[in-house]
Amino acid sequence: MTEHDPAVGDLGEAAVLARILGRLGPSDALVGPGDDAAVLAAPDGRVVATTDTLVHGPDFRLAWSTPFDLGWKAAAVNLADVAAMGARPTALLVALAMPDDTRVSVVEGLADGLRAACDALAPVCRVEGGDLTVSDTLTIAVTAFGSLDGREPVLRSGAREGDVVAVAGRLGHAGRGLALLVDRFRDDSGTPVAVGRADLTPDESADLDAQLRPSPPIALGRVAADAGATALMDVSDGLVLDASRMAAASGVTLELSTDRLGADPSTALAGGEDHALLATFPADTDLPEGFVSIGRVTAAGAHAVLVDGHAHAGRGGWDPYHDWDAGRG
Amino acid sequence: MTEHDPAVGDLGEAAVLARILGRLGPSDALVGPGDDAAVLAAPDGRVVATTDTLVHGPDFRLAWSTPFDLGWKAAAVNLADVAAMGARPTALLVALAMPDDTRVSVVEGLADGLRAACDALAPVCRVEGGDLTVSDTLTIAVTAFGSLDGREPVLRSGAREGDVVAVAGRLGHAGRGLALLVDRFRDDSGTPVAVGRADLTPDESADLDAQLRPSPPIALGRVAADAGATALMDVSDGLVLDASRMAAASGVTLELSTDRLGADPSTALAGGEDHALLATFPADTDLPEGFVSIGRVTAAGAHAVLVDGHAHAGRGGWDPYHDWDAGRG
Missing domain, CATH: 3.30.1330.10 (PurM-like, N-terminal domain)
Structure with missing residues (x-):
């Protein structure tokens, strides 16, 4: 060998x-x-x-x-x-x-x-x-x-009051995949061990794939720009955390609704590494195929992001200097 | 603190x-x-x-x-x-x-x-x-x-038989600086210790600066291109090794002469990290200020590089996978 x-x-x-x-x-x-x-x-x-x-x-x-x-x-x-x-x-x-x-x-x-x-x-x-x-x-x-092929770059700072908030790509799958790795594929001392998929459900296996080999909707970035997106970024560290960055850069509040975030909204809100695209569009835009509306942009309020009308109490995302614990796995 | x-x-x-x-x-x-x-x-x-x-x-x-x-x-x-x-x-x-x-x-x-x-x-x-x-x-x-501001890029592969070989910048200083560090600034177990300059000669201190904070002749790259350089590269791993790369890419032999390489030609030939510029120019070129002729290009022979007419017997440069010894210092 x-x-x-x-x-x-x-x-x-x-x-x-x-x-x-x-x-x-x-x-x-x-x-x-x-x-x-x-x-x-x-x-x-x-x-x-x-x-x-x-x-x-x-x-x-x-x-x-x-x-x-x-x-x-x-x-x-x-x-x-x-x-x-x-x-x-x-x-x-x-x-x-x-x-x-x-x-x-x-x-x-x-x-x-x-x-x-x-x-x-x-x-x-x-x-x-x-x-x-x-x-x-x-x-x-x-x-x-x-x-950019002649396009203007779409920045984080362009979200305007009244815009629709939309995402393309998946949210939460990579986060669930990471949780699976940490929970099930370590030995008693916490050391990572090789992944066996025999005991995983198809959904769990798909979550693992999302964590290990993500497939962000790369082509939809240009599509969003061509459709008139006012702001655009990728969700790498968690939807709430990244949305709060867009809100801060744009001087607005992003009001998100969990009813379009699937069966596990808390992981969709906080889980990182799916690299979905978060965009805002003028309210009268026909959202391009692949984008789903998840909220709207309002004037800057006390919180950068509201979830179902409330400040988000849970974990919002990933900070490498706060969240990495070498002993975790 | x-x-x-x-x-x-x-x-x-x-x-x-x-x-x-x-x-x-x-x-x-x-x-x-x-x-x-x-x-x-x-x-x-x-x-x-x-x-x-x-x-x-x-x-x-x-x-x-x-x-x-x-x-x-x-x-x-x-x-x-x-x-x-x-x-x-x-x-x-x-x-x-x-x-x-x-x-x-x-x-x-x-x-x-x-x-x-x-x-x-x-x-x-x-x-x-x-x-x-x-x-x-x-x-x-x-x-x-x-x-490139409209220029053609100058590649490693353009050296032609009859060209002059020239360098801009210094050769050997950074290599001597590294040797100083390894020889004088380690404790008995080989662990690096803080550098004190009190016992160094001015030349030694300058060599240390060349290793720790190199100042390659950045502007002379464009000058060489404008003067008609046929090949150009930076000398990062040692003159003989990098010249042999240029020779191989160009399908020629580079014949170097040590009489313009200063008082310590062996370190000038083998020492890396000065990031001098190695260039070839057509033989009738007035070398731009800052470049010094160190040889000529001949048809490809048995050796990619000749030094004073002979194959170079000594060490020719640095390979990270062969030359790094974690125990060295």
Whole structure:
């Protein structure tokens, strides 16, 4: 096994890089991987750019996620941030820091997951460069690029009194998936153990997929922009927390209603990592297919967000510095 | 002390972010920090993009580098990769992963160093976004952006038989600085200890600065492009190793001469991290100010690089997977 699956520390940088590049497919950039930098097309004279990092420990556990899952998720969460500006993802750069005893099959799985997520969620987008380095902590830092194709970017700050609040994509599934992992896939000491799906219901298995390999509605970001969305963001940390950010940026209150949030509204309100799109539209907009109305925008009141008319008492979302407990799992 | 310098884990994400943003200066982007993504101008319809990561352990030690040094270096090494395409740096994104007991003064020092390096090396360039997350290992992943301003990018692959080989910037200083750290600033168990400069000569102190806070000749990348450079790259891993990469990409041999490499040619040949610019120019070019001829390009021979007419026997540069020994210091 080890003979056919050497550690990256035994292979060396150039050989590891060659294995990765072989799996990413042909470059679509003006200058792709292999030079000091990539050169990407920015057809309308602007480029959308965002970076988001997955770190072993707080963001994933190798006992729970396959390398393919990790590559997929690292791409998906960044594609969602591009979509949340109303843009079309065009390219990724990937900085990979990993222990030198990491098996090259792990790196290959990561590369496969990155490519598969791009193919599924943003077909023209490819990995066009990156960086390899050694670290005690497996870390995947992705930068995603996008084109607005002449559109104005849709910011968090554009929600106006009277607008409809809408979401596209799922809410709560990834949060329930995380709870499943923490509750059922740890040993007595709290250490994560490999996931077995035999005892899971189909819904539970789907929740696990939503956590490990999210599929945000990337194309609906441009659709929202074209339909006249006044504000747009992705729900990464929980609906209430992210809605409160949009409310603060826009100087309004967002009044949410739980009757469109499914059978488990409390997880839909607080669970992060689904990367649904939260948007506001003028009240007379025919909501584009894929968006569901969940509330309305009112003048700024005592609370940034109201849920069914009340301040939200429960947990509203995720803060990496408050919510990560290394002992939790 | 602790009361006035809380841990990031006690402050929370929003408060840490506010402290950083306050030190980065006003945004120069179409959409700056605070939304799902930045929107950057790409005036000629293309954007140069590169990412490079500094990891605690292999890339720096907090006993040796101040937070300011780290921020500076993280910016400088990425700016050099933009310059090495013949481009002008325009913006940075910074993904910061750090232990939750990291003091906020460390983050503030990092932000100050990032800004100072941009001000000194690429004055229009600013940090226009990023990501904060928790990690057991302090990690700074920077993505740098640049504009070619209508120029063609200068690749590694353009060196042609008969060209002059030239460098701009210094070679060997950062390598000697690293050797000083490893040799003189560790305790008996090999653990890094704080740097005291009292016993260093001025040259040694300058070498230390070159290692901890490099100042690559960023503006000379565009100068080289305008002067007709046929190939260009930055020397990050050692002159011989990086020259061999240029030779391989171009299908030529680079014949280097040590008579222009200063008093310590072996460190100039093998020492990394100075981020000098290595270029080739047509033989009849008047080399632009700041570039020094160090050899010529010949038809591909048995060796990618010759030094004073011979294959280079010594160490040629740095491979993170072969050269990092966690026990070394």
